[in-house]
Amino acid sequence: MPDWLEVAWRTLVAVVILFLLTKLLGKRQVSQLSLFEYITGITIGSLAAYIPLDLESSWYLGLVSLAVWIVVSLGIEFLQLKSKKARDFIDGKGTILIKGGKILEDNLAKERLTLDELMEELRRKNVFRAADVEFAIMEPSGDINVLLTRENQPLTPKHLGVKVGPEYEPQAVIMDGEIMDEPLATIGKNRAWLHTELEKIGAAVENVFLGQVDSYGQLTIDLFDDQIKAPEPQAKASLYATLKKCEADLEMFALSVQDEKAKEMYERCSHQMQRILADVKPLLHT
Template identity: 40%
Template sequence: MESIWETSFRTLIGFLVLLLLARMLGKKQLSQFTFFTYITGITLGNIAGELVLNRDIKMIDGITGLTVWALLTLGIEYVSLKSSKARVLLDGEPTIVIKNGKILEKAMASSRLNMDDLSMLLRDKNIFSVREVDYAILEPNGKLSVLKKQEEENATKKDLQIPLKQRLYLPSELIVDGKIVARNLKELKLNQDWLEHQIKLSGVQSVEEVFFAELQSDGSVYVDKKIENTV
């Protein structure tokens, strides 16, 4: 029983410390997931795991290891922020793999990228033929940035000279699973009476009958009614 309590206590401490350090490191861990940040995340998780399960490691030693590693990461991130040379050294540089519609074989080889990988990355951009691509750049985080050939680009409203309407709202959830999202209503400066009126215009009598409702950019409300279970 004592072993269970000790493991639970160590788990709680490790969890809280890891949560605090994750908040300190900021959002770059997810939004710009480079090789360095990937290694950092794995290492912090591994130290936390050892802190929880390895009784030979003192709590203070485990917490110190987590803290020092996080501080070193913050220091490196600061240096890379201030120095372009350090940033290139840590994160690498973007690599052009398609230029003027031509696949650059040497750039592909240096990036350890084969045609299957390139095709997969292009499909992720809804491009199913290399012929459509003018430029493709492999970013340091492994994602592919693509510039289509002009004749393959989608026409914009500006190109077609279609009159533009100003967006009144940012599309937002109003009802989820029969429950009003009060926080969104308040931020949008709308009230429940207005919402109930809008869903009645869609042929729904009560909020409880709505599975999902979303405010559209033009001020209208999209309503998805719950499916009634029939025996």
């Protein structure tokens, strides 16, 4: 077999085997790497490059070496799953860099991190003053995570005591002008419903680049033509306005009716409608 053909054949085999072994190792090998996983990735890549080019030795020996590395990596990962001490020894522990707004210089030196590098990482988290940080921790992966002091944290509905409705994964029901039947069936809708919603918006299926339905059944679209702004869905706002009108009508009836029993009934219904509005407002104003 000519050398070029043998190199091509070995390369093809190495690529297939490397892909299968990487799939076996899992997604962590292509995300944030620990120190050992970083070493493993470099070594496996080097071995995979060595297999097709070393024509003077038995190429299958490179595959044996690859297999040994994979087995060792799997063994290390299994040990990390079972033992906290093993995780701490192999991956290391997080290091606190800032505590209560105070930068810990000794820990910076321990991690060989300069003040400029720390401030750069803080700016990536949209933090520009070290004094605004309650905790900043360098994780074993090298990432720096930041917790702001309570007064500098963003205001959330929980801080205000407001309950909001749960959110679920939106379903893409239109892609590239084509209707996706499976996501439609997942949310219990059909093509007739989708065409009705598109008519309300005033858009045709073939003009929609992406159409998504949220957990409340609202359809939002993005058109191929970026110059055209797609109208915002108004179903929830319209429903809330209708409920508010019902409440106003009940109050008006309570004021205008002369019969005391009827007045009491309308007032009671008005109070019930107010409670209903308070309950559904977080759901309809998301």
